[in-house]
Structure formats: structure tokens, C-alpha cells
Amino acid sequence: MAVDIDITFLGTASAIPSRTRSHSSLALRVDGSIWIFDAGEGTQHQLVRSDLKLGKIERIFITHLHGDHVFGLPGLLCTVSQKQGARDDAPGDGDSDAVEDGPTQNNSSSGTVIEIYGPVGTRAFVRNSLRSSCSRLPCRFRVHEFHDNPETAESSTEADLHPEELPGRNQIADSPCGSGAASLWSLDLGVFAVQVVSIAHTVPSLGYILQEESAPGNLDVASIQPHLNRNANALKAQGIRNPLSLLAKLKAGSTVTLPDQTMLVPDDFLSKPTPGRKIVILGDTHDSMAVAPVCMGATVVIHEATNACLEQDRQNGASAEEIEVKTIAHGHSTPQMAGRFARAVGAKLLILNHFSSRYKGDESPESMLVMDEIRQLALSTYLLPEDPSEPREVITARDLMTVVVPRRPKRSKS
């Protein structure tokens, strides 16, 4: 189980950026390692403005190939790659060499491999961009694509590979998930088991569901000790000099029978495991409900909310229904749609992002009021009056905002 997980929003705009919102990208930091989700144009510029270290980026996940989510990927790869190769990976102004390496320099000495995940077409986009720009990278990369069927998933030939590219996987969908026709892929990425789901949008779009492993429960050693003490001599006669070595067996879930026939049953001495955090990061969508079944019990849901019907819009004659219909027609969601999804999956925290450039992301009172209106719209469907008073929250993301994903409280011994 990880110690610290936090999420930094690098860009929270939809198609058109504004002075206060850059294009889509967020950085998930897990015990120092960074996983990037989407890389809209300007992602590397936002990274150097943040406190995140570019050299710590290990994986980049793309939800879909619309330009506002992916046009920053080639440049990010070039810059991250240089930072991976360099000794100094501090953000901002910090090149250590007196003479700057141009983008064509190849010092491919680093053993680092940047892993990229995305829908069909991600690999071609990366390759074409790097080829057109004659980019050589100081470290290597690998692009894994999620395919619905084996026919599209022919493996890359060596001839197609960029000089710094290693062959990536073309993963075929496990099965449809939930009630809709969504496809599902599974990855074991160490600290997280990742499920990838297809979600409804105008182009193939993905959601990433990250499930942290549970932490095993703790043994109540103080209660076990008297039993061990009582059997110490008998255990020694059996060759067990350190009776505490039996605890590992107990912790692994096996019953231990002592020489005096006392049975130590795990459930009597082991507290329940601490459940891992579940982080749901969805790409653009006009209907996320089909993937709700794999998102149940989310610690945090990050959901787009491109357009909203605000009081000002109502005064101008618009209705919430009318704007929702238009928003869906454009492939997007309203705050209420995001709230309904978060409610359906029982999420503890809903973070809205991917906002129209009308909704400014600064801290002026005017902007904050608009964003609070959007937050209230999401709360109106997320938290109903009849709900028990369990803590649920909605946050509207701003550029360079960092949200800590809290550990779940340990369950007490039942």
C-alpha cells in the first residue's frame, strides 16, 4: 500500500484554453512517482510551473485522442526524456550543461522506459509527431494500446518503431463491463491494479480505475503472547526457538495449533485489512453510467463537467434540460450528470474538471462564485436530502491545484 497519493491538476480547460485554464492533464503522485493522465498542449509548461519533478514521470495515460488531451504528448515525451537522462531533474530553470542539447541530440544512455497507454491510434500519433520533428530522445518509451478486437491489434513491426521506441502491448478487451457495451481491460501495475474501460464520447474514450491493494490487518500480539509463553518450552522441544515466527502464519490467514492444543484462529487476533484507495479518472463522456459497476466504492471520481446552466443562463432564457441536451450532443457532461455518476458509485469525493473557457479558474470572488454555482449543481444530484450524513464532497478543479487522496480509515476489529 502506498503512503502518499495526491493529484495535481495541470490543465482543466476543455477545447479552448484561457488565461486561467490550460488544456487537460493531471499528475497522480504515488510515493514520489508520477503518473500523467492526458497531455493536452502545454502539459510540460504546467509541469515546470508546478512543484512536480519531470524526472519522476514513469507512466502517461491518454483517455482519448482529441487534441486538447493529446497535443502536449510529443513535447512532454521529449522534455521528460531529457530530464530522465539528466542528473538534474528539478523543474523550471535548471539545465546544468553550459550548452543546451537540441531536440535532435541522442544520448540514449538512460535505462528508463516511459510507459504510455492509450486508445488505438496513440502509437501512430506519437511516432508521426516524433518523426516529423526529427526528435531523438535520451531515454526510451513504449506505447501500449487498448483494442476491442484482435484484428486491429496486429503487433508493431520493428520497421515501424521509432529509434528510441520499444515494442508495446496491444491489449484485447477482457469482456464487456456493466450493463452497457463498455469494454474492459485489466493491468497489474504494482501499486495499483488498473481497470481501463471504454466510455461514451464522440471518439473512443477511456476511463482509468486505479485500485490500490489493501493493507493486511494488524495482529493483536499482546493477546497472543500469553498463549505463546505457556507453550514456550513445548515449542522449543519442537525446534521452534522463537515462537513469534508463528505470527507470520497467523497473519497469512492460517490457524495455528499450539502444543497444548490451543487453536489460534486469525479472525480472533487479526484486525480487518485496510482497504486500498480507488481512484476513478474518466475521459470526456456524455454518459458515464455504463461504467458505474466497475467504479463502485470509489475514493475519488474525477469527472468532466464541460457545460452548466447557471443562474445567468436561466435569466437569458436557457433551461437546464436544454443545456444538458446540447452538452450531450457535443459528447460532454453537465455537473448534474457528474453528480449522478458519483452518487451511483458511492464515491467519497467528486472532482469536476474539463471546463468551458467561460468558467474562469482564478481566485477572484467573481470566478469563485461561478465555480461554487457549478459545485452546487453537482451536489444537487450527488447528495440527496434523505442521505445519511456521511462525508461527501465536490471540488471544482483549478490549474495547479493539488488534492491529497486520503487513506481510508482502518476498519476496527469486527
Place this chain on the structure above:
Amino acid sequence: MAVDIDITFLGTASAIPSRTRSHSSLALRVDGSIWIFDAGEGTQHQLVRSDLKLGKIERIFITHLHGDHVFGLPGLLCTVSQKQGARDDAPGDGDSDAVEDGPTQNNSSSGTVIEIYGPVGTRAFVRNSLRSSCSRLPCRFRVHEFHDNPETAESSTEADLHPEELPGRNQIADSPCGSGAASLWSLDLGVFAVQVVSIAHTVPSLGYILQEESAPGNLDVASIQPHLNRNANALKAQGIRNPLSLLAKLKAGSTVTLPDQTMLVPDDFLSKPTPGRKIVILGDTHDSMAVAPVCMGATVVIHEATNACLEQDRQNGASAEEIEVKTIAHGHSTPQMAGRFARAVGAKLLILNHFSSRYKGDESPESMLVMDEIRQLALSTYLLPEDPSEPREVITARDLMTVVVPRRPKRSKS
């Protein structure tokens, strides 16, 4: 002749951006119309931070295809295109519709065509990026490429065209220019006659030389008037009721003979034409001297100066010669190299840009001192002690700095 010309530097970094410098791009504004030169990643973000109106962008020129000069082009095209199609082309936060168009929306109702110019490969890069991202544009575009020989310049087939793309020209080099092997292409773009030259870099790189047309001289009407008055009745008898109509002929350079046989010779009454401004914008280069012959008499030269040997570097044991050798090996120039070029062409103003991320672009005293050191290095080769005291200046570019290109003083009647 244009009234107002100014240049706004949108990004002044080299390969790696910093908190104070974005990737390469500059906007040349001519009587309101905007021509963009290079579109490194983040160009559209810098545009919305500037006072420039995205809807006024008419032409985009690419010097070379390295990512730090071109990765912002697809996104710029998408956003500019939306602004061209929309009524509201104000920068920043200003979408007028309640529901944001996604990047796949196609409202191709605008008659605007964005003209893009670049080296071989520009068209493929734009097409691949727009195709991968399923981008549809509300207005059309056309990519013109500069080819060295006819073999590479096969015209695009209709099948290759993006849905919003019009066939562009593949222009074959006119002739080698200067003493080197540089190729030269000529364009007549109305307000400017543009010469495009190939310059030495690690990949094909271009320089753009913009020659504004001269303004015709002014007639000294007060001196002509007595001659016309004296001949007024005779002219009337010839059917010339308004003797001032003869001035157009005189202004066009023809001698006018009056009824009393007085000959009005243009040179006696016409001041010399006001020479047009000449703007030289060079892409990355490690040797610009071969193109000096076509850059003679430049009003302003914009030249890269990626690396420098500062006092701090000398204290660390580096020499100017050593850093220049390394800089050239990476395809780049030092401030002294830029200064030598500006001196060779007799430029009135040299603007340095494309700086290593070591050289910060903010206004802190520390950063300003470093940039002044770089400026002095350029001046050391640009302005020699024996030079007559004619005004020559060096500016080190900062992001979002605007420099007015002054009209040349009118030459007095000789």
C-alpha cells in the same frame, strides 16, 4: 505601405521551456493582421495571455520542424480556426455560446483560409496530427511547402487532403542565393514581398525576409500651383477643368508639358520614396552568413542566440571559443555570431531570441543582469569602435514583449 508593424514574442525558449520562457513563436502584426512565425507548444496559450486577437491570424510561417518550433501548430490551427469561425475573437475567456463546441465540431461556414508556410514535411505533420485527433475545423487551411527540387514536390492528391484543407503550393527554389549553397524562394504576399532562404542547421531550416514596399514620394504641390494657375485657361480650353488631375501623372513619374511649354519634371517636385521596412526572421542556425546577401539593409534582424559564455562560465573554466564550438556542433548560435551577422547586413536593430532555459526571461535584477551580459556580447561584434555613430541597438527578447518596427525616416528631397 503599412501604417503600424510590431512584433510580439510569444515564446523565447529553446528546447526546454522554463517558468519564464515558452517555446518558440512570434507574432508580427501589420495594420491589425497577424502573421505567426513558428508555433512551438503553448503558442495558443501565450496568444490568449497577450493582447493579440486570435481571429486576426491570417498566415503561419514555420522555420523548421523541430518540436520546440512546431508542436503548437495543430492546436493553434484548431483554436484559431474556431475563433475565425466565431463572432467573438477576443482573446482569453470569451466564448459566447452557452455550450462549448468540442474539437470534432465542424461549422465550416467561414470563408477564411489560414495560409501555412513551411519546409518539406510541414503538410504531413499537420495532416497526421489533425487526423489522429479527429480534428475538424470551422474554417479552412492550406499548407505551402518550400522544396529544393521538383522531384520532392509532387502535388497532393485530393485523397490526402484533410476535410478542411485546400491544396497548397509546392514551391521550387528560384536559385541559390549568396555565396553559400542556400536556396531561395520568393513570394508576393501583398504588404510584403517575402524571400525565403534555407539556412544551416541540423535539419532543414528557413529564414523569412519580409520587404515592405516603398511609399511613393510626396509632391510639392505648393511649388507646382503657380505653373498650373498660369496655364489654367489654356488647360480649360484643352478640356482639363481640374488642373490638379495632372499631378497623378507627375506622381507616377511622367514629365508633364504645360500649354506654355513649361516642363514639369517629377524629380523637381517629388520627394524620394520612403523605403519600406525589411524584417529578417531566421530559424535556428549555426551559420547564418550564407544568407547575408539577401538580408542587406535590414530594419530588424531576429536571430537565435541559444548559448553564451558568461562571466560565470569563464570563472568555471570555460572559454568563449570552446562554447561557440559546442554551440555550433548543436546547430545553434552565440550572441557574438548573431552580432556578426547583424553587422554584416547593416541591420538597424538586432533582436536575440531562442535562449537556453538557463537564461531566465523575467524582470528580476538577477535575470536582467544576465540578459544584459548576453546583449553586450552581441554588441561586441555588432558595433565596432570605429563605426560611425549611427543608431544600432540589441534587444534580448522576453515572452510577451512587443517591439514596434519603426518606419524608416523619409529621405529628404536630394
